[in-house]
Amino acid sequence: MTASPFTYRLEQPADHAEIESLHAEAFGPGRFARAAFRLREDVPHDPALSFVALAGDAFVASVRLTPIRIGDRPALLLGPLAVKPPHKGRGAGKQLVRIALEAAREAGHRVVLLVGDEPYYGPLGFVRLARDAITLTTPVDPLRVLVAGLTPDALEGLGGKAERIAAAPTEYA
Numbered sequence: 382m383t384a385s386p387f388t389y390r391l392e393q394p395a396d397h398a399e400i401e402s403l404h405a406e407a408f409g410p411g412r413f414a415r416a417a418f419r420l421r422e423d424v425p426h427d428p429a430l431s432f433v434a435l436a437g438d439a440f441v442a443s444v445r446l447t448p449i450r451i452g453d454r455p456a457l458l459l460g461p462l463a464v465k466p467p468h469k470g471r472g473a474g475k476q477l478v479r480i481a482l483e484a485a486r487e488a489g490h491r492v493v494l495l496v497g498d499e500p501y502y503g504p505l506g507f508v509r510l511a512r513d514a515i516t517l518t519t520p521v522d523p524l525r526v527l528v529a530g531l532t533p534d535a536l537e538g539l540g541g542k543a544e545r546i547a548a549a550p551t552e553y554a
């Protein structure tokens with residue numbers, strides 16, 4: 382097995398400019414209208430559950446988790462996940478997801494939701510619930526609404542509207 386070319390650590394404030402520029406490059410101006418963006422709009426991501434990948438000292442990739450609600454249950458939204466183009470396909474994306482999920486589990490969270498491709502996220506533990514079991518406030522392809530349960534029974538009875546939590550009056554990175 383080849384050793385990973387990357388190291389991973391928690392995101393720090395000094396990473397914000399690199400992360401913002403990666404998001405702009407990966408998702409373009411349309412990112413502000415995406416369903417997932419609207420779910421975390423004005424809500425700070427959790428810095429204890431958001432990670433970056435590095436190659437040496439160089440920033441390579443980022444994943445963020447942000448608190449949301451699904452029905453009456455607390456949950457986390459995973460995303461954006463993005464990897465700088467020269468480093469794609471070398472495992473950073475999947476490893477960031479694994480690390481973020483494990484940190485969330487250790488912190489006592491039970492459910493993580495994302496809007497993304499099932500073939501990529503399925504092997505990482507994400508599943509689709511029954512059609513329209515979870516609705517979003519912004520139109521979204523229901524086939525892309527995926528959840529991961531962090532405890533054995535976390536997905537039982539899960540459903541309802543996925544919503545952003547009340548915005549906190551704090552810096553938005």
Ligand SMILES: CC(C)(COP(=O)(O)OP(=O)(O)OC[C@H]1O[C@@H](n2cnc3c(N)ncnc32)[C@H](O)[C@@H]1OP(=O)(O)O)[C@@H](O)C(=O)NCCC(=O)NCCS
Pocket residue numbers: 407408460462463464465468469470471472473474475476496497498500501
């Ligand atoms: C999607 C993304 C995060 C993947 O990160 P990565 O570090 O390149 O991916 P990994 O190295 O962890 O995994 C690579 C594997 O996933 C596959 N893969 C990548 N994107 C995929 C997708 N959208 N659907 C299915 N499989 C995908 C690759 O084909 C590769 O498969 P292989 O291991 O069989 O060769 C990265 O390509 C990216 O930043 N894309 C632009 C932003 C984006 O779309 N983010 C996701 C939003 S939901």
